[in-house]
Amino acid sequence: MHLTDVQLNEYLDNETPERAQIESHLSSCDECAARLTALRALFAEIESLPELTLSRNIAARFALSPSLPAPLPRWLTLTATLQAALALIAIIIAAPFVMNLLPAIETPSFTDVFVQIQSQWIALLDILSQIQMPTLPEIPVIELSSLVITLTIAGVSMLWLVGNGLLLRNQIK
Amino acid sequence: MTAPTDRDLILRARRGGDADKADAFGELVTRYQTNVFNVCYRILHERGEAEDLAQETFMRAYDRLNTFDLEREFGPWIRRVAANLCLNHLESQKTTAELDVERDADESQKPEAITEVRERSEQIREALASLPPQYRVVVELRHYQEMSYDEIAAELKIPLSDVKSHLFRARKILAEKLHASD
Numbered sequence: 079m080h081l082t083d084v085q086l087n088e089y090l091d092n093e094t095p096e097r098a099q100i101e102s103h104l105s106s107c108d109e110c111a112a113r114l115t116a117l118r119a120l121f122a123e124i125e126s127l128p129e130l131t132l133s134r135n136i137a138a139r140f141a142l143s144p145s146l147p148a149p150l151p152r153w154l155t156l157t158a159t160l161q162a163a164l165a166l167i168a169i170i171i172a173a174p175f176v177m178n179l180l181p182a183i184e185t186p187s188f189t190d191v192f193v194q195i196q197s198q199w200i201a202l203l204d205i206l207s208q209i210q211m212p213t214l215p216e217i218p219v220i221e222l223s224s225l226v227i228t229l230t231i232a233g234v235s236m237l238w239l240v241g242n243g244l245l246l247r248n249q250i251k
Numbered sequence: 252m253t254a255p256t257d258r259d260l261i262l263r264a265r266r267g268g269d270a271d272k273a274d275a276f277g278e279l280v281t282r283y284q285t286n287v288f289n290v291c292y293r294i295l296h297e298r299g300e301a302e303d304l305a306q307e308t309f310m311r312a313y314d315r316l317n318t319f320d321l322e323r324e325f326g327p328w329i330r331r332v333a334a335n336l337c338l339n340h341l342e343s344q345k346t347t348a349e350l351d352v353e354r355d356a357d358e359s360q361k362p363e364a365i366t367e368v369r370e371r372s373e374q375i376r377e378a379l380a381s382l383p384p385q386y387r388v389v390v391e392l393r394h395y396q397e398m399s400y401d402e403i404a405a406e407l408k409i410p411l412s413d414v415k416s417h418l419f420r421a422r423k424i425l426a427e428k429l430h431a432s433d
Contacts, residue, residue: 083419083423084415084419087415087418087419087422088415091393091400091418093399093400116426117422117426120422120425120426120429121394123371123375123429124375124379124390124394124425125394125395126372126375127293127372127375127376128368128372129285129286129289130285130288130289130292131285132284132285132288132302132305133298133302134302135281135284136280136284136288136302136305136306136309137277137278137280137281137284138277139280139306139309140273140276140277140280140309140313
């Protein structure tokens with residue numbers, strides 16, 4: 079009694095609970111062993127197909143920039159974190175000394191600063207009002223017929239369409 | 252400097268703004284587009300259609316990114332999505348005659364002097380393309396995506412007995428076609 083095709087298929091697929099019995103039969107039956115070899119060769123042939131390359135880059139449709147910026151190296155992230163922690167500690171230590179020094183420094187009030195800015199702004203406006211602007215030459219009025227205007231608009235539209243068509247040609251592909 | 256993992260890219264694509272999302276997903280597409288295209292090409296055996304379906308696969312994945320289970324691996328998942336999409340595509344066509352015409356057209360474009368390996372590959376591809384759509388997909392999932400019978404049954408939502416019969420019949424047809432052409 080020979081092995082069935084189902085048994086041979088399941089054996090090669092590692093999907094049978096009767097491996098030991100099948101192997102025992104195969105060791106004593108040349109015909110079944112030959113059938114198994116042929117099936118194994120078919121598997122190898124099916125799986126031998128080479129990978130083909132794409133003729134277009136699908137990723138281009140999704141990616142806005144050509145390459146993805148690599149993440150920061152771990153050492154740099156750790157150094158930056160350490161620096162931030164040290165800076166925070168330095169601020170905490172320095173805070174009492176700075177608080178002692180603050181009353182000694184005379185700071186102008188908000189009103190003083192506002193009045194100063196306002197007076198400077200008024201002075202700037204005065205300077206600007208004294209500037210004489212040169213008189214512009216009169217622009218001759220060109221009378222265009224409706225035909226010329228229509229043709230110009232049509233021409234510009236055509237240029238716009240052709241230009242955009244050329245720019246988007248690769249995207250449409 | 253290590254490249255970001257697929258998981259990192261998926262998280263970036265989920266959390267980032269539009270530009271970051273597109274950037275991260277674009278990198279995922281770059282990594283898997285050849286794989287996905289080959290899945291489609293093995294099932295469809297027509298380059299233009301395979302490229303279109305590969306693109307469609309990534310568009311579906313992009314839409315489903317927020318519900319993707321991060322415990323799963325992106326590569327095997329996207330290849331299964333592609334196989335399913337190709338099966339649906341073939342079943343919606345149901346016109347094998349048209350496919351044959353396209354295959355012949357493809358073949359006629361090939362240069363005269365092709366190597367023996369290429370010739371044999373083409374014979375295998377043609378034999379695969381001659382299988383009914385369900386058989387093709389089962390072969391794809393078993394031989395190229397190395398899925399178990401149970402996994403294939405779950406993926407295609409068909410009984411285990413169908414998986415076995417599709418696979419074994421497909422192999423029988425392939426053996427006949429490939430030996431006949433020897």
